[in-house]
Amino acid sequence: MKLRYIGLRLVKTLLVTVVVVLLSFFLIHAVPGDAATVMAGQAGYADETYMKNLRAEYGLDQPLPVQLWAYVGRVAHGDLGTSFVRREKVLSIIMERLPNTLLLDAFALLAAAAGGITLGAMAARRPGSAGDSAVTTLAMLFYAVPQFWLGMMMVLVFAVWLNWLPPFGIETMGADYTGLARIADVAQHIILPGVTLALYFLAFYARLTRTAMIEVATLDFVKTARAKGISERQVQRRHVLRNALIPLVTYAGLQASILVGGSVLVENVFSWPGIGTLAYQAVQARDNPLLLGIFIVSSVLVCLFNLVTDIAYSLVDPRVELSS
Amino acid sequence: MSFAARFFSRPATLFGFVVFAAIVTIALAAPLLFAHGPMAIVGMPLRPPGPGLLAGSDVIGRDMAVGLAYGARISLLVGVASTCCAVGIGVLLGAVAGYYGGLVDDLLMQITEFFQIIPAFMLAMVLVAFLQPSLSSTVIGITLITWPQVARVVRGQFLSLRSREFVEAARVLGMSDARIIFTQVLPNALPPIVVISSMMVGNAILTESALSFLGLGDPDLLSWGTMIGSSRVAMWVAWWTTVLPGVCIMVTVLAVNFIGDGLNDALNPRRGC
Numbered sequence: 001m002k003l004r005y006i007g008l009r010l011v012k013t014l015l016v017t018v019v020v021v022l023l024s025f026f027l028i029h030a031v032p033g034d035a036a037t038v039m040a041g042q043a044g045y046a047d048e049t050y051m052k053n054l055r056a057e058y059g060l061d062q063p064l065p066v067q068l069w070a071y072v073g074r075v076a077h078g079d080l081g082t083s084f085v086r087r088e089k090v091l092s093i094i095m096e097r098l099p100n101t102l103l104l105d106a107f108a109l110l111a112a113a114a115g116g117i118t119l120g121a122m123a124a125r126r127p128g129s130a131g132d133s134a135v136t137t138l139a140m141l142f143y144a145v146p147q148f149w150l151g152m153m154m155v156l157v158f159a160v161w162l163n164w165l166p167p168f169g170i171e172t173m174g175a176d177y178t179g180l181a182r183i184a185d186v187a188q189h190i191i192l193p194g195v196t197l198a199l200y201f202l203a204f205y206a207r208l209t210r211t212a213m214i215e216v217a218t219l220d221f222v223k224t225a226r227a228k229g230i231s232e233r234q235v236q237r238r239h240v241l242r243n244a245l246i247p248l249v250t251y252a253g254l255q256a257s258i259l260v261g262g263s264v265l266v267e268n269v270f271s272w273p274g275i276g277t278l279a280y281q282a283v284q285a286r287d288n289p290l291l292l293g294i295f296i297v298s299s300v301l302v303c304l305f306n307l308v309t310d311i312a313y314s315l316v317d318p319r320v321e322l323s324s
Numbered sequence: 325m326s327f328a329a330r331f332f333s334r335p336a337t338l339f340g341f342v343v344f345a346a347i348v349t350i351a352l353a354a355p356l357l358f359a360h361g362p363m364a365i366v367g368m369p370l371r372p373p374g375p376g377l378l379a380g381s382d383v384i385g386r387d388m389a390v391g392l393a394y395g396a397r398i399s400l401l402v403g404v405a406s407t408c409c410a411v412g413i414g415v416l417l418g419a420v421a422g423y424y425g426g427l428v429d430d431l432l433m434q435i436t437e438f439f440q441i442i443p444a445f446m447l448a449m450v451l452v453a454f455l456q457p458s459l460s461s462t463v464i465g466i467t468l469i470t471w472p473q474v475a476r477v478v479r480g481q482f483l484s485l486r487s488r489e490f491v492e493a494a495r496v497l498g499m500s501d502a503r504i505i506f507t508q509v510l511p512n513a514l515p516p517i518v519v520i521s522s523m524m525v526g527n528a529i530l531t532e533s534a535l536s537f538l539g540l541g542d543p544d545l546l547s548w549g550t551m552i553g554s555s556r557v558a559m560w561v562a563w564w565t566t567v568l569p570g571v572c573i574m575v576t577v578l579a580v581n582f583i584g585d586g587l588n589d590a591l592n593p594r595r596g597c
Contacts, residue, residue: 016438016441016442019438020442023447027450027451027454028454030454030455140578140581141574141578143526143577143581144526144530144574144577144578144581145570145573145574145577146530146533146534146537146549146552146570146573146574147534148534148537148552149533149537149552149566149569149570149573149574152552152556152559152566152570153567153570155559156559156563156566156567160559160560253441254440254441256443257440257441257442257443257444258444258445260443260445260446261443261444261445261446261534262445264445264446264449264538265534265537265538268538279446279449280538280539283449283453283538283539283540284539286453288453288454291449291450291453292450294446295443295446295447295450298443298446299441299442299443299446302441302442302443303441303442306441
């Protein structure tokens with residue numbers, strides 16, 4: 001049963017990937033002019049035969065279905081094309097930057113989960129109290145703040161005015177630290193962008209935990225636990241909180257896509273050398289193959305993350321069945 | 325209690341409504357309030373706020389106050405226009421899927437799930453970049469990534485309403501499907517649609533500002549996000565160039581969200597606060 005569920009999820013992931021690739025192909029051809037006009041523009045030179053040769057070289061003179069088939073084949077082999085600007089393979093450019101983005105995203109998600117669950121649990125203990133309304137108000141604020149602007153304000157306060165933390169980059173340039181010193185250096189650099197990215201999710205987790213805990217607290221098994229004479233602390237921790245965390249896991253997959261969007265912006269504010277800054281550079285330079293490559297790779301990653309959380313969830317919670 | 329009384333019973337909602345009305349007024353009256361347009365260079369760059377230059381001047385000497393007032397127009401326009409488009413598409417497809425069920429429904433659900441999984445902001449970014457940045461491509465981009473949310477809600481409503489007695493009665497009376505959908509079911513499905521739309525306006529304003537910040541805004545217009553993006557270099561020396569537009573975005577989105585919360589409470593009295 002579980003195997004079939006996992007198989008179905010795998011097929012679905014594959015399908016989403018195929019649709020993303022089709023969408024990318026469609027976008028390439030929705031733009032006025034083709035790759036040949038762009039390349040000719042960059043060469044600053046274009047006569048009829050030159051364009052014709054270029055189109056023949058890149059297969060742009062073939063009928064669309066043939067081009068589509070070739071494109072899908074190339075992507076399936078991991079060939080996302082060549083960057084117009086950097087003249088390198090798109091995939092290798094992305095892979096070089098990807099670990100930095102993953103590091104930042106993982107830091108942000110973990111920080112948000114730790115902070116959000118703690119705040120939510122505190123708020124749920126006394127609904128309506130000052131602490132509870134503080135959490136609700138903070139959540140409301142973080143929903144309304146543009147993330148990139150919040151990042152800039154963090155730079156202004158913690159880097160410019162207070163001079164506590166480094167504002168840009170992933171490590172001190174030219175310092176060439178190694179070993180532990182390097183880790184400490186990166187850790188210092190990750191705090192501002194990581195916290196900026198985390199705050200939105202922290203607000204989300206806090207609200208989710210709060211609501212779920214208040215709801216679970218009214219259920220029968222909690223009353224039973226209390227009736228058995230278990231201490232309130234134990235009831236909250238082992239009975240209420242544990243069960244209230246289930247919706248958090250369900251939403252984890254859905255959040256990956258918001259996380260990617262957020263990290264594009266936050267990376268740019270803090271010049272974090274991940275795929276988000278790369279996407280910005282691609283937009284600025286009109287480097288369409290690179291931009292699409294980033295879109296495809298990040299979609300695939302989000303899909304895989306969804307797949308993993310779904311499978312983990314189905315293994316952890318026996319109630320999840322083949323329904324979807 | 326009447327709808328209006330319930331709506332305004334919360335101070336936050338009233339606050340949101342007043343602030344929103346003020347922002348709309350400033351946006352509409354911008355050409356009357358200022359002699360110059362937002363692009364006009366009025367003096368030295370990076371002058372701090374003071375008499376004559378209420379909000380200071382930006383990196384090339386434009387009056388920030390004028391830019392902020394005109395920026396409200398773009399934010400509101402994009403927020404409302406993209407929400408209208410998304411609601412239009414979402415209601416139509418969601419209604420058809422929920423009312424008829426079957427294959428159409430399956431297909432629509434797959435599509436909405438697809439949009440939930442892929443990185444939506446990235447898609448909007450790619451789309452706007454490919455269509456060339458302009459006001460309309462921003463609206464198209466935001467519409468594309470938000471309509472599935474509406475479709476999902478509408479579909480759920482139609483699914484639960486379609487077998488109710490008043491719908492059966494309408495069918496017995498010989499009403500056409502289109503007439504049942506629009507005159508019988510849709511009015512009953514409206515409350516959650518209104519609530520989700522009001523939430524979407526705020527999110528659309530945030531997305532617009534993010535796109536403009538990344539340089540994907542209309543190059544001929546000065547939106548709040550564009551102002552922040554273009555003053556990044558001056559952030560260290562001239563805080564007002566980045567702080568003020570951001571405060572404008574935050575206040576506008578907060579006001580819209582407060583109105584949304586108020587609508588939610590007023591339309592679902594059973595759920596309470």
